[in-house]
Amino acid sequence: MKSYGSNYYWTKYSYGGAYSVETTAYALLAMLQFDEMGTATNIARWMTSRQTARGVFKSTQDTVVGLQALSEYSIRKYTPVEDLVVIPLNYRENYNYPVKNEKFQKLQLIDKLPVEKGDSTFKFLVTGTSGSGRMRIELRYNRPAKDDEMCPFDISNIDVDDVYKLPNDINIARLGNCDVCGRCADPTIIDYDLLTTEAPVTVIDYDLLTTDAPVDVNISSSFGRKKRQAQNDPVKNMKCIRFSVSALPDNEHGMSMIYFHLETDVTVLKEDMEKIIKENKNVDDFEMPTNGNGLVVFYLDTLTSHRNDFVFRLKDNFKGDKLSRQPASVDVFDYYDPDKYCRKMYGTGPNKGAAVDYKCNSNKLCKCLTSSCSVSVDAEILKMLKRRQKPAVKLIQYTCNPDKANFADIVKVKELLDDPDSKNKMAITEVTTSIHPGLRDHVQGDNLTFFWKSSCDFPKLQKDKQYLIIGKDGFRTQDANGNDTYLYSAMGSTLLIEPKGRIKSIIKVYKEWMKEKGCVHK
Structure with a gap:
């Protein structure tokens, strides 16, 4: 029992959280049972101070128990004359x-x-x-969120990979420590921390698994030791999900929940969920629809800085255009304090589910980059060159960051248009050099249409000039004749650079590197 002024409450985690309200509600019921009305009044006073303006508490469970306890208290304290x-x-x-x-x-x-x-x-x-009464004043206001308030949990990247067939001999699968997706840890003792991309890699003796499997496959996993695939041929229409969840350092949460939302026409395998429950004692239970569609809910006993790993398979039955399918989310929250909440996006197809970028000014006013104008980086590139900060390397890193871009082309502007209906400017361009082809595999000669708001000061493209454009792939729409076409945004995180002066030599270095090595993701 703890006190706040003359009020009493019980807690294990944060002050005033759902866990505290539920526990204190049970204490109030106990005090009423033993006719401890003085103590009960002090408890009831604390509980009513935790209610919102709508009379509820943090979560469903603490609201049910809390209102039951306060109702019992009101009955006992009822005054016939007010x-x-x-x-x-x-x-x-x-x-x-x-x-x-x-x-x-x-x-x-x-x-x-x-x-x-x-x-x-x-x-x-x-x-x-x-008579008696209760008064509560509730003041609401907005302020910039602190880092731990924006995401009080550590959610790893949601890795999406192929699924491979497990060895037919279950004993060999166990020897290789194979997971449900067919990834097997090397049974030999290797110090993987000493491995580099150039160093020779010792792998499983694949002759034990199959006669035609390769012996030089090096697959990295999101967590634990590096793993190798059991066989080389991926299973059709199946994807593997790997991610981990934990609390931030020096933090602890009570019962927590994970909502793993599924994309359109994607189902999850029940046997994989049961395997997670069996292997991770901290995961108490799971819920999923009978048909496997929609979402999967995981119930965790506690969330500490200890990592909880999740590996399972998805069956993809989607028949449409992969680019038209929207990504899904993974939501984590503290059951007894739902305000402690975090979300991460993922995608099994070309849309990898990167969270929406945003940019804030000095006044902490933020807007989505999808609706903000792009800015010129020419001056920044020249400043980096002057300071010997390798601007070509920065362009390579930007190109290879899927949260920022997934294509890079040098294009020539063929035509500039104004669209009065959408209040956009448009540029019809032709690819002269494809540096990073993107999801639609741009090649020389392709026509790409870019758009940006007429109110934007940048870009200022000119007909017949060439520009390096680094950005995200476009979305499908239809032209006036009903033909499918793709539009590309020249706003937000898109970079538009004119190869001129000293910048031209930087772009040359950038092109040569990308042509030779491309984007290497470890």
Whole structure:
């Protein structure tokens, strides 16, 4: 038991959280059972201070138990005669609120209370012969979120990979420590920390698994030791999901939940869920629809800095255009404090589910980059060159960051248009050099249409000039004749650079590197 002034409450985690409310509600019921009305009043006072303006608490469970306890307390404390008058002394208008018998269970909203800087103390005068009441003032305001408030959990990248057939001999599969996706840890003792991309790699003796399997496959996994695939041929229409969840360092949460949402026409395998429950004692249970569609819910006993790994298979039955399918989310929250919440996006197809980029100014006002104008980076590139900060390397890193871009082309502007209906400017371009082909495999001669808001100061493209454009793949739409076409955004995180002056030599170095090595993802 803890005290806050003259009020009593019980807690294990954060003050005033759902766990505290539920535990304190049970304590209130116990005090009423033993006729400890003095202590019960102190407990009830604390509980009512934790209710929101709508009369509820943090979660469903603590609201049910909390309201039950407060109802029992109200029954025991019921006064048949109510005769009170409440007068706000520093309210800007003459106002008084009589509390009579017939208004015993009614709430009264007093709007436009003065909220000034400095002393904002509210004074009320209560007169009458008998009765009791409760008053609560709720003040709401917005402020920039702190880092641990934006995401109080550590959610790893949601790795999406192919699924491979397990060895037919289950004993060999166990020897190789193979997971449900057919990835097998090397049974030999190897110090994987000493391995580099150039160093020779010792692998499983694949002759034990199959006669035609390769012996030089090096597959990296998201966690634990590096793994190798059991066989070389991936299973059709199946994808493997790997991710981990933990609390931030020096943090601990009570019962927590993971909502793993599924993309359109994707189902999850029940046997994989059961295997997770069996192998991870911290995962108490799971829920999933009978047909496997929709989402999977995992219930975790606690969430600490200890990592909880999840590996399972998805069956992909989607028949449409992969680019048209929207990504899904993985949501993690503290059951007893749902405000502690975090989300990460993922995708099994070309849309990898990167979270929406945003940019904030000095006043902490933020907007999505999908609706913000792009900016020129020419001056920044020249400044980096002057400081010998290798701007070509920065362009390579930007190109190979899937959160920022997935294609890079040098294009020539063929035509500039204005679209009065959408208030966009448009540029019809022709690819002269494909540096990083993107999801649609751009090649020389392809026509790409870029758009940006007419209100944007940048880009200022000119006809017949060439530009290096690094950005994200476009989306499918239809032209005036009903033909499919793809539009590419020249806004947000898209880079548009004119190869001129000293920048031309930087782009040359960048092109040669990308042509020789491309994007190497470890």
